[in-house]
Amino acid sequence: MKILTMNKIIEETTIDVCEPSDNAAVIYTTRQMSAQIGFNEAEQFLIAAAASELSTNIIRYAKKGVVVLRFIKKIISEQESSINITGIEITAKDSGCGISNVDQAMQEHFSTGNSLGLGLPSVKRIMDEFFIESSPENGTVVIATKWRE
Numbered sequence: 001m002k003i004l005t006m007n008k009i010i011e012e013t014t015i016d017v018c019e020p021s022d023n024a025a026v027i028y029t030t031r032q033m034s035a036q037i038g039f040n041e042a043e044q045f046l047i048a049a050a051a052s053e054l055s056t057n058i059i060r061y062a063k064k065g066v067v068v069l070r071f072i073k074k075i076i077s078e079q080e081s082s083i084n085i086t087g088i089e090i091t092a093k094d095s096g097c098g099i100s101n102v103d104q105a106m107q108e109h110f111s112t113g114n115s116l117g118l119g120l121p122s123v124k125r126i127m128d129e130f131f132i133e134s135s136p137e138n139g140t141v142v143i144a145t146k147w148r149e
C-alpha cells in the first residue's frame, strides 16, 4: 500500500531579531498564528514561549538572525482516502558562532550564558518535532513543529 505525504505552506511570516524588544514581535505573531491554526489558549501560550526561547538565544548568542513562522498543512493520502493535519513550524536561524556541543546544549541546566539552560530542552518538550543543526561556519538553525490534535 502506497502512502503519500505532502507538506504545504499556507502562510509564512519572517521576523528579523536583533534586540530584546524583537521578542515581543515574535511572541505576538506566534500567538496570532497559533490562534489562527486553532490551537487553544494554553497551547498558544506554550508555542509562543518556545518561539521566544529561540529568539532570545539568537539575540544572546548570535546577536542577530531570523524567526520564520509557517502555518503548514500535511496531507497524508492512501489510496482513495486522505487526511489533513495542520500545524505551526518555527524556524530560528542565525549565522553566529554556532554551538560547539549540541548534545550538551540540549541537556537541562547547561548554559554558557549563566542562565537556566532550560530554553532548548523546553522547546523540544513543547513541540512535536525538533531539529537542530549548528556549526561555527554556518551558525545555528532550529526547526520545531507542533501539530494540532
Ligand SMILES: Nc1ncnc2c1ncn2[C@@H]1O[C@H](COP(=O)(O)OP(=O)(O)O)[C@@H](O)[C@H]1O
Binding pocket: 053, 057, 058, 061, 062, 094, 096, 097, 098, 099, 105, 106, 110, 111, 112, 113, 114, 115, 116, 117, 118, 119, 120, 121, 140
Ligand atoms: N543560537 C545560538 N547560537 C549559539 N549558541 C547557542 C544558540 N542557542 C543556544 N546556544 C547555546 O546553547 C546553550 C543552551 O541554550 P538554552 O537551553 O536556551 O539555555 P540558556 O539560554 O539559558 O543558556 C546556551 O547557553 C548556548 O551556549
Ligand SMILES: [Mg+2]
Binding pocket: 053, 056, 057, 118, 119, 120
Ligand atoms: Mg536560552
